[in-house]
Amino acid sequence: MTPLQIEAFVEAAAAAVDLRLLPQHRPGVLRYFGLAAHYAAIVEAVRLDPHDESAVHFSPVLPAEIPE
Numbered sequence: 001m002t003p004l005q006i007e008a009f010v011e012a013a014a015a016a017v018d019l020r021l022l023p024q025h026r027p028g029v030l031r032y033f034g035l036a037a038h039y040a041a042i043v044e045a046v047r048l049d050p051h052d053e054s055a056v057h058f059s060p061v062l063p064a065e066i067p068e
Helices: 003-016 026-044
Strands: none
Touching: 003 026
16 A cells, blocks of 8 residues: 555554544554555565465464564
């Protein structure tokens, strides 16, 4: 997504849920959605075949638990 598309999406999403986005929060929200769009593009670029399945179980870990 381009910066203009991200800005339009954030504006539309905020309006759809009647969310007042404060001016001081706007840069961070736009930055986050830009990052999320970047990672979404990476995930969407992975080709999945019909035999690919999702994980049976997902166990999240805290960042402190990730070995270095």
